Amino acid sequence: MRASLLVPTAALVCSLAACKPAAEAAAEANAAPATPVASSATFGMTDAELIARGEYLARIAGCNDCHTPGYPESGGKVPKDQWLVGSSTGWNGPWGTTYPANLRLKAVDMEDAKWLEYSRTLHTRPPMPDFAVRDMTDADRLSLFRLLKSLGPMGEPAPAYLEPGQVPPLPFVQFNPPPPPAAADAQAEPVSGG
Ligand code: HEC
Numbered sequence: 001m002r003a004s005l006l007v008p009t010a011a012l013v014c015s016l017a018a019c020k021p022a023a024e025a026a027a028e029a030n031a032a033p034a035t036p037v038a039s040s041a042t043f044g045m046t047d048a049e050l051i052a053r054g055e056y057l058a059r060i061a062g063c064n065d066c067h068t069p070g071y072p073e074s075g076g077k078v079p080k081d082q083w084l085v086g087s088s089t090g091w092n093g094p095w096g097t098t099y100p101a102n103l104r105l106k107a108v109d110m111e112d113a114k115w116l117e118y119s120r121t122l123h124t125r126p127p128m129p130d131f132a133v134r135d136m137t138d139a140d141r142l143s144l145f146r147l148l149k150s151l152g153p154m155g156e157p158a159p160a161y162l163e164p165g166q167v168p169p170l171p172f173v174q175f176n177p178p179p180p181p182a183a184a185d186a187q188a189e190p191v192s193g194g
Contacts, residue, residue: 080151119134
């Protein structure tokens with residue numbers, strides 16, 4: 001009984017030892033003609049993997065919140081083919097009024113290297129978190145780009161930026177910071193004194 005139980009175990013050990021190292025086997029599988037090639041320029045990811053990561057980032061890094069009309073209002077239920085076309089809802093504050101760009105049109109005239117350079121050094125007005133895009137890894141920036149390319153161009157360019165003091169058309173979101181504490185105290189004085 002004991003001996004017969006040991007036989008399959010020994011056979012398993014032998015077959016594992018005869019196996020190629022997992023990495024080598026995986027490399028051979030990737031080299032099969034039907035599999036898209038993952039190179040160092042794509043950070044070891046296939047095109048499908050890059051696009052899937054871009055989709056994940058657009059969901060969790062807030063890109064859809066501003067660049068996809070209706071996304072927050074629908075609880076993130078906007079179909080993917082309508083993503084990232086920009087928005088005509090303005091963001092109004094001390095910087096003027098800005099409009100989330102149509103990122104799908106932005107990507108049209110770029111290739112991987114140009115996008116990486118552009119996004120690595122991205123500087124915009126608020127409330128766009130350009131710092132977040134600059135802080136991403138190149139792999140993440142490329143993933144977002146490949147998502148934009150896979151979605152393809154759609155929609156119109158967002159409305160042009162308006163200088164501070166220019167009244168934007170509706171709809172717009174107003175960033176109206178409360179007065180600094182000193183000014184708030186001064187304002188409150190007559191009330192508490194009276
Ligand atoms: C809070 C809203 C908001 C969020 C979140 C946001 N954006 Fe933006 N984005 C904007 C606005 C507004 C502009 C226009 C800024 C300007 O006019 O200077 C902009 C501009 C941009 C631009 C510049 C486009 C151009 O014309 O050069 C890029 C690229 C961009 N966003 C990418 C992203 C990505 C990628 C994400 C997710 C990581 C993201 N944005 C998240 C609001 C947002």
